[in-house]
Amino acid sequence: MSPFISVCACCWFFVAASASRDLTYRDSDILSLNTAQRTSEQPYRTGFHFQPTKNWMNDPNGLMYYKGYYHLFYQWNPYGAVWGTITWGHAVSTDMLQWHILDVALAPDQWYDINGCWTGSATFVAANRPVLIYTGWTNISSSVEHKIQVQAVAVPHDSEDPLLQKWIKVNDNPILVAPIGIDPTEFRDPTTAWIGADGKWRMVVGSKRKEDGVALLYRSSDFLHWHKAEDPLHSVVDTGMWECPDFYPVSIGGQNGLDTSVNGPDVIHVLKASLANDKHDYYVVGTYNSDYDTFTPADSSHNVGIGLRYDYGKFYASKTFYDSAKGRRILFGWVNESSSAKNDIVKGWSSLQGFPRKIWLNGETKSSILQWPIQEIETLRRRSDSLSGIFLEANSVTRVTGVEGAQLDVEVEFDMPSLNEAEILEVDSSNVQLACSQVGKSHKGAVGPFGLLVLASEDLKEQTAVFFYAVLTGGGWKTLICSDQGRSSLNNDVDKTSYGSYMSVPSNDKSLRLRTLVDHSIVETFAQGGEICITSRVYPVKAVNNQAHLYLFNNGSVPVRVSHMIAWELASTTIDVDVPAR
Ligand code: DQQ
Numbered sequence: 001m002s003p004f005i006s007v008c009a010c011c012w013f014f015v016a017a018s019a020s021r022d023l024t025y026r027d028s029d030i031l032s033l034n035t036a037q038r039t040s041e042q043p044y045r046t047g048f049h050f051q052p053t054k055n056w057m058n059d060p061n062g063l064m065y066y067k068g069y070y071h072l073f074y075q076w077n078p079y080g081a082v083w084g085t086i087t088w089g090h091a092v093s094t095d096m097l098q099w100h101i102l103d104v105a106l107a108p109d110q111w112y113d114i115n116g117c118w119t120g121s122a123t124f125v126a127a128n129r130p131v132l133i134y135t136g137w138t139n140i141s142s143s144v145e146h147k148i149q150v151q152a153v154a155v156p157h158d159s160e161d162p163l164l165q166k167w168i169k170v171n172d173n174p175i176l177v178a179p180i181g182i183d184p185t186e187f188r189d190p191t192t193a194w195i196g197a198d199g200k201w202r203m204v205v206g207s208k209r210k211e212d213g214v215a216l217l218y219r220s221s222d223f224l225h226w227h228k229a230e231d232p233l234h235s236v237v238d239t240g241m242w243e244c245p246d247f248y249p250v251s252i253g254g255q256n257g258l259d260t261s262v263n264g265p266d267v268i269h270v271l272k273a274s275l276a277n278d279k280h281d282y283y284v285v286g287t288y289n290s291d292y293d294t295f296t297p298a299d300s301s302h303n304v305g306i307g308l309r310y311d312y313g314k315f316y317a318s319k320t321f322y323d324s325a326k327g328r329r330i331l332f333g334w335v336n337e338s339s340s341a342k343n344d345i346v347k348g349w350s351s352l353q354g355f356p357r358k359i360w361l362n363g364e365t366k367s368s369i370l371q372w373p374i375q376e377i378e379t380l381r382r383r384s385d386s387l388s389g390i391f392l393e394a395n396s397v398t399r400v401t402g403v404e405g406a407q408l409d410v411e412v413e414f415d416m417p418s419l420n421e422a423e424i425l426e427v428d429s430s431n432v433q434l435a436c437s438q439v440g441k442s443h444k445g446a447v448g449p450f451g452l453l454v455l456a457s458e459d460l461k462e463q464t465a466v467f468f469y470a471v472l473t474g475g476g477w478k479t480l481i482c483s484d485q486g487r488s489s490l491n492n493d494v495d496k497t498s499y500g501s502y503m504s505v506p507s508n509d510k511s512l513r514l515r516t517l518v519d520h521s522i523v524e525t526f527a528q529g530g531e532i533c534i535t536s537r538v539y540p541v542k543a544v545n546n547q548a549h550l551y552l553f554n555n556g557s558v559p560v561r562v563s564h565m566i567a568w569e570l571a572s573t574t575i576d577v578d579v580p581a582r
Contacts, residue, residue: 046521055079056076072091085108115139116137120135125201133153217293247260247288253266258322269285283304314536337351377517380572398552404550406548408550408569410518417470422477427473443469449555454516478502501532
């Protein structure tokens with residue numbers, strides 16, 4: 001069979017593709033409901049996050065902007081609220097706030113994906129030619145328990161359709177099987193492809209060799225025939241299976257996003273892998289040389305799997321894409337439940353997508369990235385309350401009375417407190433989560449804990465605390481940044497693990513800053529302008545809907561000054577199952 005995609009962007013064609021079965025999986029036996037209605041029946045459904053109307057969802061897939069629409073595909077089980085029968089659910093939006101769920105884009109219907117259409121990515125092989133590459137879980141077993149993983153390609157049935165409603169799996173599938181030396185049950189999640197200086201496509205597939213996580217590199221001239229490069233793009237010892245790798249350029253000198261093939265002196269790259277061992281997304285910033293296909297981390301002590309994380313809470317299998325409409329790079333990540341599968345079956349759904357984040361290089365460190373909720377969220381802001389220049393005295397709690405409810409956007413800036421009285425605490429940098437859960441919000445410290453209580457009941461019996469706690473360590477001043485779920489719910493059948501990270505406090509830093517988004521059962525925190533992010537899931541019983549309140553607190557003995565705080569109530573968005581009118 002001849003190749004279906006030519007190298008030349010202007011002359012794409014494909015041959016002999018097979019139409020997939022006409023699928024009727026729709027997310028639609030719940031009719032178009034707006035999320036506010038759903039919230040009163042189901043307190044944990046969200047108001048402004050993407051979630052299917054029912055059933056299980058996991059990784060975001062194939063993200064792209066195409067002819068006026070943002071496309072979000074996602075791993076979705078049409079039959080239940082637990083993982084299984086994985087298809088590609090498909091939703092479109094013009095603003096990443098209001099979503100329309102369309103028919104399933106890819107479903108298991110071929111021998112090479114009959115056990116599931118797993119994670120993959122979208123690539124524009126030419127301006128109006130999006131292609132999906134995904135992992136198929138086959139019907140052939142390499143051992144009694146395992147099917148194997150292969151890579152497959154799908155193309156739009158009609159690329160004039162901005163909604164890209166129907167996808168066709170090509171006859172050449174599977175286009176890749178695991179190479180010799182790689183376990184075929186650990187070979188998955190192809191990235192968006194990029195073009196190197198020689199005009200050839202490259203992509204990475206996640207895998208492991210022994211216990212070393214690895215990003216296998218492939219090259220192709222036609223997008224159908226892929227050849228493994230001798231060396232992987234990157235590998236880190238003892239990090240285990242790398243799922244859902246992502247590899248993309250960021251600008252050295254600004255916040256603008258870059259298309260995935262862009263390279264040059266003003267560009268540095270980010271490599272992310274989702275570690276199957278601990279279910280966290282780790283990244284490293286480094287230099288990519290496309291002549292030799294080498295990637296060199298800027299700081300190898302921050303290498304993939306041993307260094308920086310996108311998020312220190314619940315956030316996995318994430319993926320970025322270049323938003324050509326607004327010239328930015330956007331990150332989506334899967335946020336799993338912290339409730340039991342039994343509870344998920346009762347409520348009929350499981351998992352959210354985190355609120356989309358803009359992502360760019362941290363201009364100060366040049367070796368980390370910053371993340372911030374996309375600006376579109378500001379259109380949802382309604383009633384607000386603000387205060388400036390107040391002191392949070394030792395052991396105090398202050399209610400923010402002008403806003404209430406379970407949908408909030410809160411920004412607060414604290415003057416850098418005097419650190420002279422800070423306690424000495426040795427924090428194990430590889431397990432800050434432990435320090436956060438040992439300290440906890442109720443700890444009576446010196447400089448903190450201080451911060452926000454969200455989703456808090458009037459009697460404070462339920463509260464999720466997001467706080468700073470400054471300490472002196474052998475390595476200098478550090479601030480713990482924690483999300484403490486310990487008292488988030490009177491229901492004890494949920495996981496209330498605390499999450500957190502910590503950062504050095506540079507002597508010239510004048511303030512500590514938090515931005516927290518609250519949406520019924522999800523709390524997303526962006527500290528210090530997006531340097532550190534923490535996502536948690538919580539399930540209050542009393543602090544639901546307008547019984548949820550916002551407080552500032554200081555549990556330390558040193559007073560803390562709030563230089564400014566502003567909180568907005570946020571409106572709900574809609575998720576419907578209508579095909580948008582065109
Ligand atoms: N989820 C997919 C896999 C991927 C994993 C299966 C990560 O392709 O490795 O649903 O959450």
